[in-house]
Amino acid sequence: MSDNIFTGCIPALMTPCTAERTPDFSALVAKARALVDLGMRAVVYCGSMGDWPLLSEHQRQEGVARLVAAGIPTIVGTGAINTREAVSHAAHAAQVGAHGLMVIPRVLSRGSSAAAQKAHFSAILKAAPQLPAVIYNSPYYGFATRADLFFELRHAFPNLIGFKEFGGAADMRYAAENITSKEEDITLMAGVDTQVVHGFVNCNASGAITGIGNALPREVLQLVALSKQAAQGDAKARRLARELESALAVLSSFDEGCDLVLFYKHLMVLNGDKEYTLHFNESDVLSEAQRRYAEQQYALFKAWYAHWSAEHRLS
Numbered sequence: 001m002s003d004n005i006f007t008g009c010i011p012a013l014m015t016p017c018t019a020e021r022t023p024d025f026s027a028l029v030a031k032a033r034a035l036v037d038l039g040m041r042a043v044v045y046c047g048s049m050g051d052w053p054l055l056s057e058h059q060r061q062e063g064v065a066r067l068v069a070a071g072i073p074t075i076v077g078t079g080a081i082n083t084r085e086a087v088s089h090a091a092h093a094a095q096v097g098a099h100g101l102m103v104i105p106r107v108l109s110r111g112s113s114a115a116a117q118k119a120h121f122s123a124i125l126k127a128a129p130q131l132p133a134v135i136y137n138s139p140y141y142g143f144a145t146r147a148d149l150f151f152e153l154r155h156a157f158p159n160l161i162g163f164k165e166f167g168g169a170a171d172m173r174y175a176a177e178n179i180t181s182k183e184e185d186i187t188l189m190a191g192v193d194t195q196v197v198h199g200f201v202n203c204n205a206s207g208a209i210t211g212i213g214n215a216l217p218r219e220v221l222q223l224v225a226l227s228k229q230a231a232q233g234d235a236k237a238r239r240l241a242r243e244l245e246s247a248l249a250v251l252s253s254f255d256e257g258c259d260l261v262l263f264y265k266h267l268m269v270l271n272g273d274k275e276y277t278l279h280f281n282e283s284d285v286l287s288e289a290q291r292r293y294a295e296q297q298y299a300l301f302k303a304w305y306a307h308w309s310a311e312h313r314l315s
Helices: 027-036 056-068 083-096 114-127 148-156 170-180 191-202 219-229 235-247 249-256 258-270 288-311
Strands: 007-013 075-079 100-103 133-137 159-165 185-190 208-209
Touching: 007 219, 027 056, 027 219, 056 075, 056 249, 075 083, 075 235, 083 100, 083 114, 100 114, 114 148, 114 185, 148 159, 148 170, 159 170, 159 219, 159 288, 170 185, 185 191, 191 208, 191 249, 208 219, 219 235, 235 249, 235 288, 249 258, 249 288, 258 288
Parallel strands: 007 208, 075 100, 100 133, 133 159, 159 185, 185 208
Antiparallel strands: none
């Protein structure tokens, strides 16, 4: 296994919720352990999938500490409404022995300012210089990190080793063409579930951070494995990877919308993980139509996958 934590398949954990609508840390650790035991390289906590805006600073850090104490390779999200809190999460990650940082841009205040983002990124990277870090680039944050800023930061902070791209195909192509292909030790993580094959095959990604992989871990691990083979020129693997990605397309597309946590928690419940039934805001629920659609698409994928994997002897 590579020493680089940003390789392979890494689920962005969701936070299980108790009846009191507080984090269920025991369930969080248990799910992380199960995913790693299945073959996941590490876990990310607490990104958008983990509901970071809805948790307190203390709750987030307790979750990180418990994951690390349980021996789970843990990458910590630094999303926050101000730089001070983001720095606190980075420093805490280093203190408890986490394995990496996912550096999220400044939001709400001066989010479109390159100067403000440079100062924000710099403060986070400086707070945990021993932790390998990737910048999380997403159109949803309202700021796109470009090559000039990335390399300014990398020059000052060698622990910045890569880029997680949550945008579409063109965004990932930009990252590969202008950032991650410049030096062999810069890594690209495919950060959106709809672009895994493109990320590995066309953009030389070294890993994928997944949302749907929480609910379908074996299938997504298989998609990543096939994509890696395809990236080496294996024509059959490329065809199979495309077929699997196409069958997953609707479920993967939930990753691109604002209701992603609601959808993926519901799929977890369909799997029998009842601790994902509730959300931290009582009003955060799928509509009846959304729920039925998700269930229909999930059942369709499961039926297709059973036939497909048997046909190709992949199960």
